[in-house]
Structures are given as structure tokens and as C-alpha cells.
Amino acid sequence: MPKRTPFVGGNWKMNLDGARSRALAEATAAHAAAHRGAEVCVFPPFVYIPGVAAARGASLVGGQDCSAEKEGAFTGQVSAAMLVDAGCSQVLIGHSERRHGLGETDAVLSKKLSRALEAGLCPVVCVGETLAEREAGRAHDVIRTQLRGTLGGHALDAARLVIAYEPVWAIGTGRTASADDAAEAHRTVRQTLADLYDVRFAESVRVIYGGSVNAKNAAELFAREEIDGGLVGGASLVAADFATIVAAAARRVQ
Numbered sequence: 001m002p003k004r005t006p007f008v009g010g011n012w013k014m015n016l017d018g019a020r021s022r023a024l025a026e027a028t029a030a031h032a033a034a035h036r037g038a039e040v041c042v043f044p045p046f047v048y049i050p051g052v053a054a055a056r057g058a059s060l061v062g063g064q065d066c067s068a069e070k071e072g073a074f075t076g077q078v079s080a081a082m083l084v085d086a087g088c089s090q091v092l093i094g095h096s097e098r099r100h101g102l103g104e105t106d107a108v109l110s111k112k113l114s115r116a117l118e119a120g121l122c123p124v125v126c127v128g129e130t131l132a133e134r135e136a137g138r139a140h141d142v143i144r145t146q147l148r149g150t151l152g153g154h155a156l157d158a159a160r161l162v163i164a165y166e167p168v169w170a171i172g173t174g175r176t177a178s179a180d181d182a183a184e185a186h187r188t189v190r191q192t193l194a195d196l197y198d199v200r201f202a203e204s205v206r207v208i209y210g211g212s213v214n215a216k217n218a219a220e221l222f223a224r225e226e227i228d229g230g231l232v233g234g235a236s237l238v239a240a241d242f243a244t245i246v247a248a249a250a251r252r253v254q
């Protein structure tokens with residue numbers, strides 16, 4: 001089986017300011033340098049990306065979103081090429097706060113993925129069901145549909161792709177999926193990737209979990225063979241907590 005490098009993303013969402021984002025980037029870079037077995041990436045608000053990129057050290061920097069368009073009259077949007085120009089190597093595609101908060105469909109996200117790939121960014125594609133979908137027994141169907149709708153038809157390099165399974169009901173709620181439920185969802189992600197591409201591709205892609213990951217539960221989640229790291233919101237804003245989470249991910253390779 002291919003060895004997968006753990007990936008930990010810190011999704012800062014719409015938090016911090018210039019000075020605090022640079023300070024957090026420096027602290028996070030130090031933790032990334034101490035745990036080189038894991039890939040660590042921070043996702044700052046757009047306007048702070050250049051400052052964070054200058055302070056990034058051993059960690060990567062990504063955008064929280066990119067436009068589905070290449071350039072032009074799209075007020076307020078940021079293109080994938082601009083993210084690269086500002087120092088990003090990664091981009092989140094389809095975070096639930098965009099799928100559900102802003103109504104972004106799989107068709108729009110597929111276009112965003114095209115723009116990200118053209119620009120040379122590594123996409124972190126997010127999928128996950130709502131509470132109503134889980135309670136209706138549809139969680140795995142939703143994961144499959146979102147993956148097919150967003151990834152289908154794209155030529156992808158498994159080493160440059162991360163899938164984040166983020167059940168919507170676990171994001172920012174303090175309610176984490178159990179390690180068993182997360183592992184089961186990750187198996188569905190890999191099976192869908194195997195159907196879309198092939199087994200080797202599916203086994204090479206990092207599949208990470210997001211949704212109330214914190215310094216206390218990270219080790220249990222990352223101990224599961226299926227879970228290659230995490231996408232962390234709230235706890236990524238606290239340098240010491242994020243350091244513990246990065247260390248837990250790095251232990252997977254020891």
C-alpha cells in the first residue's frame with residue numbers, strides 16, 4: 001500500500017488580523033519544522049495571505065476558496081492564479097460554509113477545481129453530509145454524489161490532492177464524529193475514488209477528517225489507518241492546540 005504523508009490544515013476562516021495572523025503563522029511554522037513527517041498548511045483570510053506567506057517557514061499556505069472564473073469582471077472574487085502569486089500552494093474547494101452557507105453546487109465547485117488545477121494549486125476538496133442527511137441514512141450517498149460531482153472528469157494527480165471529510169453537523173459545534181464513523185466515511189471516500197479512478201489512486205490520496213478536531217481528540221482520530229490527518233478550524237487559532245494536533249498527525253509516520 002502506498003505510504004501517505006499526513007496532512008494537517010488550519011482553516012482560520014474569517015478570524016484574526018494582520019499582526020495576529022503573522023504571529024500565528026510563525027508559531028505554526030515552528031511546529032511544522034519540528035514535525036516534518038506531516039504536511040502542515042494554514043488557510044488565512046485572503047488579505048493576510050502575503051504576510052503569512054512571508055512568515056510561513058516550514059508550513060504551506062492555502063486559500064480558503066478561489067473563483068470559478070479565470071479573470072475579469074468578477075467583483076470581490078480572487079482567482080486561483082492570484083493565490084499562487086500571493087504565495088499559496090493549496091486551496092480549499094467546497095468547504096461546507098460555502099456549499100451550504102453560500103449555495104455553491106458541485107457544478108460550480110467542479111469549475112473551481114479546474115481553475116485551481118490550471119494554476120498549479122493542490123486542491124483540498126471538502127465533502128460531508130448534514131445532520132438531516134445523516135439521520136435519513138443518506139450520509140454515504142451524499143459523500144459519493146459530492147465527490148463524483150466535484151471531481152468527475154478531472155485529470156488528477158493523487159499526490160497533489162487531499163479530500164477532507166467534514167460532516168456539517170460536526171463543524172464548529174464541539175460535536176466530533178466518532179473515530180468509527182469517520183473511518184467508515186473515509187472508506188466510502190476511497191471506494192468512490194477507486195470507482196472514479198483506480199484502486200492505486202484511491203490508496204494514494206490523503207483523506208483527512210474535519211469537524212471539531214481538537215488537542216484532546218486528534219490522537220484517537222489519527223490513530224485510525226483510514227484518517228490521514230485533519231482540517232482544523234477553531235483549534236487551529238490556538239498555537240499550542242494546533243501544535244498538539246500536528247504532533248498527533250506526525251506520529252502516524254513514526
Ligand code: PGA
Binds near residue numbers: 166170173210213235
Ligand atoms: P472546526 O472547523 O474545527 O472549528 O469544527 C473545521 C472546518 O470547518 O474545517
